[in-house]
Amino acid sequence: MIKILIVDDDVSKANKIRDVASSFLGGSEFEISTTGTITDAAPFLRSTLFDLVVLDLNIPIRADEEPRSDGGIRLLKELRRRKEWKRPTHILGLTAFDNLAKECESEFDGDLWHIVHYDPSSDSWEERLGRKLVHIVETHSARRDGYSCDLAVITALHEIELESVLELPGNWQKKPIDGDETIYHVGSFTRDDKKLSVVAASATEMGMPAAAALTMKIIENFRPRYVVMTGIAAGVKGSFGDILIADQSWDYGSGKNKFIKRRGSIFEPAPVAIPLSPLLKAKVSYFLMSKKTVREIREGWTRSQVPTELKARLGPIASGAAVLENKPLIDEIVEHNRKLIGVEMETYGVFVAARASKAPRPDAMSIKSICDFGDANKNDEYQAYAAYTSSKFLYEFALSELCDIEHNIP
Structure with a gap:
């Protein structure tokens, strides 16, 4: 079972991510969870080992708050700090803001994770997300032995x-x-x-x-x-x-x-x-x-x-x-x-x-x-x-x- 967590407050964007995952994982067993704030993501990360977390960088800390440009980075730092949380196998940052991607690049590179530019008018981000999902599927195939x-x-x-x-x-x-x-x-x-x-x-x-x-x-x-x-x-x-x-x-x-x-x-x-x-x-x-x-x-x-x-x-x-x-x-x-x-x-x-x-x-x-x-x-x-x-x-x-x-x- 491949487990994915989407952390994004944009419902439309989260649904597109879900559609891409469903398209590439059609022949595999998978489970997708979605949350719109950093606070709401915490219980998921405490209880479940996710194969992939797709993380919006500009995201609210709590419900009813405005998105913060350091929201995604705050979650990464909590993952490193809290030993009781289950560290995901892969994390993919997804943002439409080029300047924000550059600011956060070093935080992701330190763990060999990546940031992808999100553009709803292009399918480039979908291809990159798809390649990541294919890699996860191929890695999971090791369990077949x-x-x-x-x-x-x-x-x-x-x-x-x-x-x-x-x-x-x-x-x-x-x-x-x-x-x-x-x-x-x-x-x-x-x-x-x-x-x-x-x-x-x-x-x-x-x-x-x-x-x-x-x-x-x-x-x-x-x-x-x-x-x-x-x-x-x-x-x-x-x-x-x-x-x-x-x-x-x-x-x-x-x-x-x-x-x-x-x-x-x-x-x-x-x-x-x-x-x-x-x-x-x-x-x-x-x-x-x-x-x-x-x-x-x-x-x-x-x-x-x-x-x-x-x-x-x-x-x-x-x-x-x-x-x-x-x-x-x-x-x-x-x-x-x-x-x-x-x-x-x-x-x-x-x-x-x-x-x-x-x-x-x-x-x-x-x-x-x-x-x-x-x-x-x-x-x-x-x-x-x-x-x-x-x-x-x-x-x-x-x-x-x-x-x-x-x-x-x-």
Whole structure:
């Protein structure tokens, strides 16, 4: 359903806009709302995410007032200021006054929106509006492949991990699902002309079973194109807070336990690794070429003193059923993959669930940060910092690399 809001006090002009929209959207489902003042537009923008707002620049603030030349700009400024409002995907300014268009041009250009000259004696404005509507229709066609959301973010626990995700600028709102006790949070990551629809939730407990169950539910309910797990992990090497992106994951507890005389019980591992998709691996590798983002993430942390430089690396992450405070066991896991960068409890479950879900299947990722090294010195001191670097890296990576035009779903 394509949703359009017309904010214009000229009834005749608003009707012409409606006629143009009906003409170009004849084969699509659409809904058009109309209001004649800035004050009356506010409830619409609080409650509905519009694909397009057609905004008259010379418009009254309230009913029974004269139009103001800064009326349209006032609405734009309110949109930027009020985080609880739903930021439209596109805004098109429409005015018959050339001088007003020039005065307001910079305000629109800052968000890559446009102003169109309205001339009732010409069809030029109709063609430009029509092209914008065609673009919106073509973008919406991405939903026909079955995806309804760009990105799902999963964490093992709400405390610290999901809390860190919800601190990202996403205009988050709770989204209840009938019969489902999980609390989902929906929002969007937005920067300039880039926008990703996002849903986030935490599992009921740590571990692969809970992570896999949540992944299956979030895929079924929201049909995301990407599923990403964030949070904390034990590092094999590196420093506290370092960001670990899994290029593959496996269950290090998978294998066979058997008893041999004179040797006793022995464990023969037989892991089956699930790799990161080649496309996502290439995107991560490209993104990591720039050190600037990681440096800015480190500089953005102001809650406590962290003495080390922040780094990000791509490599294997192993998952298991227990919290590790056992360095010899980590050394054993490393023996089976010398490139191992981290150990944790959920990633493999997320990867399995994404691979086993019904089509269209999402691509799964894991972005976790080091909070300890799985040894006797394990403590909670760096958990908040690790959760922050993990979620912040996801935010920057998503806006940089997951906003391809053909993938973006408004």
